Amino acid sequence: MDIVAKIVTKELDVETIRKDFPILQTTVHGKALVYFDNAATSQKPLVIINAIEKYYKETNSNVHRGIHYLSNKATNEFEASRKTIAAHLNASHEEIIFTRGTTEAINLVAFSFGEAFVKSGDEIIISHLEHHSNIVPWQMLCERKGAALKVIPITKEGELKMEEFKKLLSDKTKLVAVNHVSNTLGTVNPVEEIIELAHSKNIPVLLDGAQAVPHMKVDVKKLDVDFYSFSGHKLFGPTGIGVLYGKSKWLNQMPPYQGGGEMIKEVTFEKTTYNDAPLRFEAGTPNIEASIVLAKAIDYVNRIGLDVIAKHEHDLLLYTTERLEKIEGLKIIGTAPHKTAVVSFVVEGIHPSDIGILLDKQGIAVRTGHHCTQPLIDFYKIPGTVRASFAFYNTFEEIDIFVKALNKAISMLK
Amino acid sequence: MSIEETENEIVEEFELFTDWMEKYEHIIEIGNSVPKIDEKYKDEAHEIKGCQSKVWLHSELKDGKIIYSADSDAIITKGLVGLVIRVFSDHTPEEIINADINFIDKIGLHEHLSPTRSNGLTAMIKQIKFDALALRTIGN
Numbered sequence: 001m002d003i004v005a006k007i008v009t010k011e012l013d014v015e016t017i018r019k020d021f022p023i024l025q026t027t028v029h030g031k032a033l034v035y036f037d038n039a040a041t042s043q044k045p046l047v048i049i050n051a052i053e054k055y056y057k058e059t060n061s062n063v064h065r066g067i068h069y070l071s072n073k074a075t076n077e078f079e080a081s082r083k084t085i086a087a088h089l090n091a092s093h094e095e096i097i098f099t100r101g102t103t104e105a106i107n108l109v110a111f112s113f114g115e116a117f118v119k120s121g122d123e124i125i126i127s128h129l130e131h132h133s134n135i136v137p138w139q140m141l142c143e144r145k146g147a148a149l150k151v152i153p154i155t156k157e158g159e160l161k162m163e164e165f166k167k168l169l170s171d172k173t174k175l176v177a178v179n180h181v182s183n184t185l186g187t188v189n190p191v192e193e194i195i196e197l198a199h200s201k202n203i204p205v206l207l208d209g210a211q212a213v214p215h216m217k218v219d220v221k222k223l224d225v226d227f228y229s230f231s232g233h234k235l236f237g238p239t240g241i242g243v244l245y246g247k248s249k250w251l252n253q254m255p256p257y258q259g260g261g262e263m264i265k266e267v268t269f270e271k272t273t274y275n276d277a278p279l280r281f282e283a284g285t286p287n288i289e290a291s292i293v294l295a296k297a298i299d300y301v302n303r304i305g306l307d308v309i310a311k312h313e314h315d316l317l318l319y320t321t322e323r324l325e326k327i328e329g330l331k332i333i334g335t336a337p338h339k340t341a342v343v344s345f346v347v348e349g350i351h352p353s354d355i356g357i358l359l360d361k362q363g364i365a366v367r368t369g370h371h372c373t374q375p376l377i378d379f380y381k382i383p384g385t386v387r388a389s390f391a392f393y394n395t396f397e398e399i400d401i402f403v404k405a406l407n408k409a410i411s412m413l414k
Numbered sequence: 415m416s417i418e419e420t421e422n423e424i425v426e427e428f429e430l431f432t433d434w435m436e437k438y439e440h441i442i443e444i445g446n447s448v449p450k451i452d453e454k455y456k457d458e459a460h461e462i463k464g465c466q467s468k469v470w471l472h473s474e475l476k477d478g479k480i481i482y483s484a485d486s487d488a489i490i491t492k493g494l495v496g497l498v499i500r501v502f503s504d505h506t507p508e509e510i511i512n513a514d515i516n517f518i519d520k521i522g523l524h525e526h527l528s529p530t531r532s533n534g535l536t537a538m539i540k541q542i543k544f545d546a547l548a549l550r551t552i553g554n
Contacts, residue, residue, distance in 0.1 A: 352466070353491070368466060
C-alpha cells in the first residue's frame with residue numbers, strides 16, 4: 001500500500017478529536033451537549049482558541065505600514081496566512097482577499113464586478129437553492145443596473161435542473177453565481193459542469209463555498225472557477241473572517257469595493273490611484289487576528305485530513321438518514337444522491353420550531369426554520385425544516401441520542 | 415380574578431414541574447385548549463409576524479372587557495399564546511394597558527421574550543396592548 005492510500009484509509013479517532021473542543025464537554029439544560037448545528041457555525045478546537053490568545057499576547061500590531069518589530073511580525077503572519085489559504089485552494093496569494101465572511105465576499109463581487117461589467121438589460125444567473133446571501137446582493141445589483149435575475153429551477157429531490165440551466169445561458173448572461181453545497185439540503189451541485197457550460201459561452205462563475213470548504217478539498221485551479229468564497233467560522237476558525245478567491249484577470253479589472261487606507265497607491269485631493277488586488281479590496285485595518293488564525297484552522301483540518309473527514313461525515317449522513325426514514329410521518333427534504341452531512345426534515349402535522357424547542361431542552365442543538373433560504377422553503381410548501389448538520393467531531397452515539405430525543409418530542413407533539 | 419392573580423396562579427402551576435420536558439408538556443396541553451379563533455380571522459390582518467411560526471390574534475370588546483382568541487401553526491407557540499391570553503382576557507382595556515406582566519420570567523420562559531425569538535411572544539404582547547388601546551378609544 002502506498003503512502004497516499006494509507007492516509008486515505010486512515011480511520012478518524014473521534015474520541016481523541018473531541019478532546020480538542022472544550023465546548024463539546026459542556027452540558028445544556030442538564031444534558032450533555034449534542035451539537036448538530038455545524039452548518040450554521042462550527043465549534044473551535046483549542047489550537048484556535050490558543051492562537052487567538054497568543055496573537056494578542058505576542059503579535060498584536062497593525063499590518064503593512066509599521067516600521068517597528070511587532071508591525072513586521074503581524075504583517076509577516078498576516079501574509080503567511082494568505083499564502084496558506086492560497087495553497088489550500090491551489091490559488092496564488094494575490095488572488096486571495098480577506099473579507100468579513102462569505103456574505104461580504106459575494107457583496108464585493110456583486111458591487112465591483114457589477115460596476116465593471118454589468119449594464120442595463122444584462123442577466124445574472126443564480127439558483128433556487130441559494131442562501132439569501134447569494135440572492136440579495138445580485139438583486140441589489142440588478143436594481144442598480146437595470147439587469148435581470150434568472151433562477152435555475154430545481155427538482156423535488158433538491159437538484160439543479162441542468163437542462164434548464166443550459167437554456168438560461170445567453171449572450172445577456174454576465175455571471176453565474178451558485179452555491180457549491182446547499183446549506184439547507186446538503187446537495188452538492190455539479191459545479192464542474194456548471195463552470196464548463198458557462199465558460200463555453202465566456203461567462204464567469206462565482207461559487208459560494210461556505211458549506212463546501214469545511215467538508216471537502218477544493219481546488220480552484222482544477223475547477224477553473226472565477227470567484228470562490230468561504231467563511232472562517234464554518235471551518236473551525238474565528239468569526240468575522242472570510243475569503244474571496246478571484247482570478248487576477250478579473251480582480252484587476254474591477255474597481256474597489258470600499259475606499260480607505262491600505263487600498264491606495266497614492267492619494268491627492270485631485271486623484272487617487274488604487275493598489276493592485278488583493279490590497280485594492282482590503283480598505284481599512286483588517287481583522288488581523290482572525291486572518292492569521294484562519295491559517296491555523298486550515299492546518300488543523302489538513303492534519304486530520306479532509307478525505308478522512310469526508311468519509312466519517314458520509315457515514316454519519318447514511319446512519320442518520322437510515323434511522324430517520326424509519327420514523328412514521330417524517331419526510332427528509334433534500335434527497336440528492338450526492339450530499340454533504342446535512343439532514344433537513346419535516347414531521348407531518350408538527351411545526352419544525354416545536355421540535356427544535358423540545359430537542360434543545362434535551363441538550364440537542366439543531367436549527368429550525370427557513371435557514372435563510374426562503375424561496376427554497378416556499379418551493380416545498382412547508383413552514384421550514386428541522387436541520388441536523390454534522391462535523392467530523394460528531395458521533396454515532398450522538399445520533400442515537402438525537403433520534404431518541406426526537407421520538408420523545410414527536411410523541412409529545414402528536 | 416385580577417391580571418396579577420392570574421399571573422400568580424400560573425407561576426404556582428409551573429412550580430409543580432421539576433424538569434423542562436414536564437413544563438413543555440404543560441404548555442402543549444394549554445396550546446390544545448386555547449380559545450378557538452374564528453377561522454375568518456385567520457388572515458393577514460390578524461397575523462403577528464414571528465420569524466418561524468405564525469400567530470393570529472383577535473380581540474373583541476364585550477361589556478367593556480376585551481376577549482382575546484388566537485391560533486398558531488406551532489403548538490408550543492400556541493401554548494405560550496394561551497398563557498398570555500389567560501392573563502389578559504376578560505379585563506378592561508385600561509387594566510390591560512396598565513398591566514406590567516412578569517410571569518413569563520418567573521416560570522423560566524424568558525428566552526421566548528427575546529425580540530428575535532422565533533415565536534415572537536414579545537410582538538404578541540405588544541399587539542394585545544395595542545388592540546386594548548384601539549378598543550379603549552372605541553369604548554370611550
